[in-house]
Amino acid sequence: MLEVKGLEGGYGDFKILQGVNLKVEKSTITCLLGPNGSGKTTTLNTIVGLLKPWRGTIKFEDIDITGIETHKIVEMGISLVPEGRRIFGEMSVIENLQMGAYLKSARDKMRDRLEYVFSIFPRLKERQGQKACTLSGGEQSMLAIARALICNPKLLMLDEPSFGLAPKLSIEILSILKRLRDEEGITILLVEQNIHLAGMIMDYGYLLLQGVTIAEGTFNDLINDSRVKKAYLG
Ligand SMILES: Nc1ncnc2c1ncn2[C@@H]1O[C@H](COP(=O)(O)OP(=O)(O)OP(=O)(O)O)[C@@H](O)[C@H]1O
Ligand SMILES: [Mg+2]
Known part of the structure; x- marks a missing residue:
């Protein structure tokens, strides 16, 4: 449903995204993981056209939406729950x-x-x-x-919806997302810091590090990946 290839971008002259590659399949929950400052929010904001992509392509339902204005992207069926609500x-x-x-x-x-x-x-x-x-x-x-x-929306993108919430509430929010996928068939791209919380609902995930998606796979693939362990545990 969504395909991002070789995405580069940033703020002013400051390049943050150095090569983001990800795919989101229909009616799945895909997680974008990564430590603080790795470019997760910048990625979502670039996908919805709040930031201009410098290079690369963004396709939604096989239509090239790279560089299109935000209101048109919303019209096509992408909604963002922004960081900080x-x-x-x-x-x-x-x-x-x-x-x-x-x-x-x-x-x-x-x-x-x-x-x-x-x-x-x-x-x-x-x-x-x-x-x-x-x-x-x-x-x-x-x-x-x-x-x-x-x-x-056909694609719901959420930027850390459980930020600042107690674990019990975070789990409640994530289980609502799971319900939206299972009962409504909504496609979800979720940014979540906590890999173990993400693991409860994710079908597939990507690890973003310094603006590059360096690892991908299922939750089991990711938690056993040495690059993921290093990113999270130092
Ligand atoms: N408006 C801005 N102007 C310049 N640099 C920015 C701006 N917003 C973010 N940055 C920088 O871009 C980098 C990536 O930030 P981003 O917010 O995308 O990270 P993140 O992965 O979402 O982090 P977090 O987990 O803390 O939300 C950081 O180094 C940040 O300082
Ligand atoms: Mg962020």
């Missing part, structure tokens, strides 16, 4: 969800889309009138995911 704290839960409806198709079907995300996150339904900044960390993470689902 970026919810609108002063707005209510429901207003945040309405802000997620960038696409006319989502606005036209708002009632159905809300019903759908509330079925996945009943806790948000109970709290729909509450100001987002007063939600707990776990609920804020759920809201960020729900907002990305409003547009009915």
Whole structure:
């Protein structure tokens, strides 16, 4: 569904991505692993067109989307849950969800889309009138995911949705992603720091180190890979 080849990019003159290669197959969960500063967020932001790729190609459903504007990429069916969640704290839960409806198709079907995300996150339904900044960390993470689902994406990309959460809540968030894959067939590209948490749900993974995807495989392949051990344990 998504194929990234030889991707290079960065900020200003500062090259961060030095060769990112990855594939995400339909209805699977693919994890992008890597230590702090390895370029995980830069990779996702480049895929959705928030950063201009310098070299390489990005294909989505066999269509070349390299360098295309973000709104067009969203229209094609890719949604990003950004690092740090970026919810609108002063707005209510429901207003945040309405802000997620960038696409006319989502606005036209708002009632159905809300019903759908509330079925996945009943806790948000109970709290729909509450100001987002007063939600707990776990609920804020759920809201960020729900907002990305409003547009009915084919590919959901998440940048550390469990950041800062207690293990129990992280597991709850990851099991929701698993459900989205198993029950809805949604395709997921997940950035996760914790390789063991990622291992609970991932079908395939890549290790990013200094802007290069240096290892790939199933969870078992990866945890037994000396480069992965070195990256995580020093
Ligand atoms: N706006 C920016 N301008 C310049 N350099 C940046 C900018 N944002 C990130 N960087 C640099 O790019 C590199 C990769 O950052 P990135 O945020 O992609 O890493 P990451 O793998 O997501 O890390 P983390 O796990 O901490 O979120 C880092 O060295 C960072 O300092
Ligand atoms: Mg990051």
